[in-house]
Amino acid sequence: MPIITVQFIKDVVATPEQKRELIEKLTDTFVGVLGEVVRPYVYCLIQETPQAEWGIAGKPMPDLAFLTGPQYADYHAKANAIMSSVIGGAPPTEPEPVKDWGS
Incomplete structure (x- = not known):
């Protein structure tokens, strides 16, 4: 099934x-x-x-200040740089702003 x-x-x-x-x-x-x-x-x-029973990057969620702040954006930038170096792609672009899905 x-x-x-x-x-x-x-x-x-x-x-x-x-x-x-x-x-x-x-x-x-x-x-x-x-x-x-x-x-x-x-x-x-x-x-x-x-x-309150899930998280991202080690932070319990929802934590909108974290998701929209510089620390989370830095995590994305570092991960994108690592992935780009591995696959030889173009340099990463800035992450898109997080949308407020709760409204």
């Missing part, structure tokens, strides 16, 4: 209507690739993590 798993931060990322739409469209996409024969067996799970 195929299982599609989507993970969200609880009460931040998606509304109940958006979750229902994701379940429908993810299932339809899976069936579109493998055929209608799999539809009855496709499970689509949405797992939500409470806001």
